[in-house]
Amino acid sequence: AQVEMNAATGEAKLSIPKVDLQQHAGTVTCRLENPHGIQEETARLDILAAPL
Structure with missing residues (x-):
């Protein structure tokens, strides 16, 4: 995975x-x-379909 941050x-x-x-x-x-x-937050990631 790659994370991009906009300062x-x-x-x-x-x-x-x-x-x-x-x-x-x-x-x-x-x-x-x-x-x-x-600060820490947790979320559920649902992937419905792979990108085309």
Whole structure:
């Protein structure tokens, strides 16, 4: 997986090249750390179909 971070907007993008329906679906945890603390969030990633 590849993560791109936009420092100006604070947005992050997760890209999964050659996604596999079985291997990549499931729980994804995003953890951010800086001098002020740690924030962690978990989400379920559903992959309905591989890209064309």
